[in-house]
Amino acid sequence: MAHDLRFFLFLRCFNFSAMNECYGNNFILNGELQPVELFDNSLVYEGESVYEVIRMIKGTPVFYQDHMERLAGSVWLQKKKLLAESKTIRRDIISLSRSDRKKEANIKIVFNYNQGLMNYMVYYVEPIYPTEEQYRKGVKGILFHAERKEPGSKVINHKLRSSVYHKLMHDGGYEAILVSEDNLITEGSRSNIFFIKGEILFTAPDKLILKGITRKHILSICEGNGIKVELMAVKADEISQYDSVFMTGTSPMVLPFNSIGKSGFDVGNPLMEKLRILYISRVEESMSRFRTE
DSSP: OHHHHHHHHHHHHHOGGGSOSOOSSEEEETTEEEEGGGOOTHHHHSSEEEEEEEEEETTEESSHHHHHHHHHHHHHHTTOOOOSOHHHHHHHHHHHHHHSOOSSEEEEEEEEEETTEEEEEEEEEOOOOOOHHHHHHOEEEEEEEOOOSSTTSOBOOHHHHHHHHHHHHHHTOSEEEEEOTTSBEEEESSSEEEEEETTEEEEOOGGGSOOOHHHHHHHHHHHHTTOEEEEOOOBGGGGGGSSEEEEEETTTEEEEEEEETTEEOOTTOHHHHHHHHHHHHHHHHHHHHHHHO
16 A cells, blocks of 8 residues: 555656645745745746756755756756856755755756746755665566657656656556667656666667766766776667666666566666665765765
């Protein structure tokens, strides 16, 4: 029953039109702290929105500077105006966290552009993190034939989100793995994907995906520890040839798949566990940097 409830809550996060986007008692609108009663979903889902989601652990953002660099890059790619500088966003995150002390949550930063109106927001979103059981036993993935229009920038795509939400509900999957017209696995709907064969990792090249922050650090960890990585998109009909598969992302961090479609995978791969441990160490280092800056 508990697992079913967690799965329902996870799916509800995709159903953005049916719930209040803001999770918490307050939010920041254009630099001003506001009560949640004044939050308006249309400021996120109408017009165009560029955004970042940052994990908070013990009230501290993880990999803050990495997220700020990607946010600025997304704004530049979309030819939009940067609505707040990194220093301002940092100040507002601290202000929000002091007013609403959620220790374990995600914070969302949104730049919204709608018919000449521009709004900048910082607010908590409901955190749905994998359970210890899911880390231990893995999760189910589904194949989903779709491609992001501009994978290099983090832009809210209403149509893709809605399609993924309904497919996950129908198939009972945890994550949808996107397959291109060329039958190549690019990324997850909210994650990056890694395959393992022997002692080698395989993941799609940068040009095909949104370059996730967690993925960036996994690649850096591999480079620093002599772990070989092939930047190659795996063919969807060849996934059964790989030993293990895992996703990386802000909420799941490093999470194994036990199956994708009809193919099963080893969730106890020692290389995967090594990467998870090393990644958690980096998370702690990034939190320490934010506190001391």
